[in-house]
Amino acid sequence: MKLIVAGATGLLGTEIIRQSLRIPEITEVVALARKPVHLDEGSDISKIKSVIIRDYGEYSDDVKAEFAGADACIWTVAITPFRIKKFDFAEVKRVCQDCTKIGFEAMYQAGPARPFRFVYLSADGTLRDPTKKPAIWGDYQVMRCNTELMVLKFPTEHEGVDVCIAQPGVIANSTTWSRALVANIFRVVNLVGRPFPNVHRSELAAAALSQAVNGIEKETLLNADLVRIGVKALKSQKTIQTS
Numbered sequence: 001m002k003l004i005v006a007g008a009t010g011l012l013g014t015e016i017i018r019q020s021l022r023i024p025e026i027t028e029v030v031a032l033a034r035k036p037v038h039l040d041e042g043s044d045i046s047k048i049k050s051v052i053i054r055d056y057g058e059y060s061d062d063v064k065a066e067f068a069g070a071d072a073c074i075w076t077v078a079i080t081p082f083r084i085k086k087f088d089f090a091e092v093k094r095v096c097q098d099c100t101k102i103g104f105e106a107m108y109q110a111g112p113a114r115p116f117r118f119v120y121l122s123a124d125g126t127l128r129d130p131t132k133k134p135a136i137w138g139d140y141q142v143m144r145c146n147t148e149l150m151v152l153k154f155p156t157e158h159e160g161v162d163v164c165i166a167q168p169g170v171i172a173n174s175t176t177w178s179r180a181l182v183a184n185i186f187r188v189v190n191l192v193g194r195p196f197p198n199v200h201r202s203e204l205a206a207a208a209l210s211q212a213v214n215g216i217e218k219e220t221l222l223n224a225d226l227v228r229i230g231v232k233a234l235k236s237q238k239t240i241q242t243s
């Protein structure tokens, strides 16, 4: 199968690309990003096609040609809440919402396989009622709510499309010392349940890949679903590697 990973150089996108290399069903990966993807030395990168664009809202005919025949896309592009202060809100909305629509349309125009699975990364706590404005990051949360509602309409407006909205909690990982500290705190807290929704980056990447490869379990996956699916998918990836 051919998979497009949008946001391939991001925190989650990098891990999705890394894991896609060991999933035999995936034969071709379009790593869509604003800069080249860096992979671990020694990786077999023969199935990765790095496609570099200037902006997630602009797709030339050459780029669209790279999308043709894709079976699935995992869309990870967004400005995350802690970074929104660095941008005008109009730019935050453009990157998070408008680019999602433009990117999806470019893939659809390119002629994807049927079904074409579109796995969209959102966040835990995103409401489905845009009239409800949360006290924290209110405008941002309403915009992400509207983006989810927009993505949920893709299948009714485009024949042969299945969508999945993933709503992870905090992504725990060790890419920086502060993230490693947070990940370790979660590791302890997770021994007594997950009072603060969180998911390890490897689990989330595995869960998103599992939906793209094996089909969508349900339209909206909450943090607990993503942990459950991700843990199972990681075990099966390890079995494949050692068998």
Ligand SMILES: NC(=O)c1ccc[n+]([C@@H]2O[C@H](COP(=O)([O-])OP(=O)(O)OC[C@H]3O[C@@H](n4cnc5c(N)ncnc54)[C@H](OP(=O)(O)O)[C@@H]3O)[C@@H](O)[C@H]2O)c1
Pocket: 006, 007, 008, 009, 010, 011, 012, 013, 033, 034, 035, 056, 076, 077, 078, 079, 080, 081, 095, 121, 122, 123, 124, 168, 169, 170, 171, 172
């Ligand atoms: N990180 C978390 O703890 C967390 C928790 C819950 C949900 N999520 C959601 O999961 C998804 C992926 O998160 P992540 O942590 O992987 O995000 P990230 O690394 O900050 O960014 C994801 C992608 O978005 C692109 N992007 C970021 N800012 C941009 C800008 N100003 N203009 C154009 N592109 C931009 C990045 O492109 P470049 O690589 O070129 O910069 C990157 O590829 C997002 O939807 C996020 O809201 C994240």
